[in-house]
Amino acid sequence: MTRVIMLTLLTLACAPGLAQSPxxxxxxxxxxxxxxxxxxxxxxxxxxxxxxxxxxxxxxxxxxxxxxxxxxxxxxxxxxxxxxxxxxxxxxxxxxxxxFAGHTIILWLGPLVLLAAGLATGAVMIRQRRRMLKTRVNNSPVATNPD
Amino acid sequence: MIRMLLPLGVFVALVILLLAGLQSADQRQRIDSPLIGKPVPAFELPMLKQPRSLGNADLAGRAFVLNVWGSWCPSCRVEHPLITRMGREINIPLVGLNWKDTRENALTWLGQFGDAWDFHIYDEIGDFGIDLGVYGAPETFLVDHTGTIRYKHIGPVTTESYTDLIARIRLLETEAGS
Structure with missing residues (x-):
């Protein structure tokens, strides 16, 4: 029994050597x-x-x-x-x-341009929302009612 | 309404971009050689069949075609009939660069399929191939009479590319003649 275990362990120990890297x-x-x-x-x-x-x-x-x-x-x-x-x-x-050269300019600056476009779109949308909200508040009966 | 259409427009633009990318996928595999317009790198290599060496000086003043091949290269067999035809049709030397091969295999291969080249140089280690920026045989270089690399064809010569190559070779022949 010990011999079998020893043999198995030895075989396992050899395995990395067998898997030779190219x-x-x-x-x-x-x-x-x-x-x-x-x-x-x-x-x-x-x-x-x-x-x-x-x-x-x-x-x-x-x-x-x-x-x-x-x-x-x-x-x-x-x-x-x-x-x-x-x-x-x-x-x-x-x-x-x-x-960074002429023919790689899209590669380098493309993501930045897209990010800027995204931020600009976000900013415009937020501003519009805010304005819409403000007009709604101004026009709402609660606001016009000087309670 | 316009605001609703904007994301759709962006999406369509993206789809067009990706489709265009798929269409040109084959070409993007090709690496443009930085050696076009530059002189042939310095070399001094043994010849495959003759017991002597050959260098830039031996080809000075002559336009030539340099075809990179190896007996291990399946695509070289594919283009072999067209290379054979090229050897018959052109008026400048068709030089073979036997790349990363053994002399024995190369000579057997030539014996089996035919030797249409004017002569071969033998780059056993492959360093001249690297100097030429070869990354997969076969490759075909067109060199003008001033020793400048004018064009490089990557991969096997096909019937379509053959016509184009011949036209380019004719131009080099005229330039060398004048």
Missing amino acids: IQPLEFQREVDEKRYRALIGELRCTVCQNEPLESSNAPLAADLRRQVYNQILDGRADFEIRDYMRDRYGDFVLYDPP
Whole structure:
């Protein structure tokens, strides 16, 4: 009986090792670099499977691009240089955080415009209500009656 | 009355916007290349069939078509008949970029389906592909005689896009000739 329990426990202990991730972990000498790497592959989009960041994508090209990020960090390149490297090749599209520019102006200002429109509509409606209420009070028999 | 119709108007506008979005969904998958109008990135790569390497200097002064393919790529087989036709019809080099492939598989593939390209360069690791902003083979680049990328076709060449590509290639041929 003990043997069966031991065996079951051993099997369970092995399970995470069996579930091998398709994404090979990379070695970093410095913890800062690993943090930068994690951040960068989280904010760069996989161009093949366009709704995934490089971080979680299984596409072969995503693996290549992760390797690029890794090598460039080891080469001592700054984050902005690595972002520019990607953007020079794949355009703004690879950045999950697009820059503020002419063609992205709707993206950035659209929600603000909608919010302003909503607030304005609300303000107008409240003012109208209030005015309606006031006239109703003025015209009501209670108000006109100087009791 | 107008106040009642206003929300309806907004709703209809929203529906039109979303429908337009659905219509253009295919195009939004395509990433516009930032490399159009820019020179071909520097490269020096082995050739697939010849025991030598090839770089930008070897193609200097010539317009050419650069077709990115791989034996692992099903869409490359789909466009292969049209690429073969292109190889016959155009007067500038049709260069193959064998991308992220093994030499053995590439040569078998060419033997099986036919080699319509003038020659191939071999990008085993795929770095030149990344420099070109390739994100899915096949892709077809049109390069003019000054070495500038003029156009990029993403995905397999279809009968419709073939006519368009040929027209663009003819323009490059004329420019290179004059």
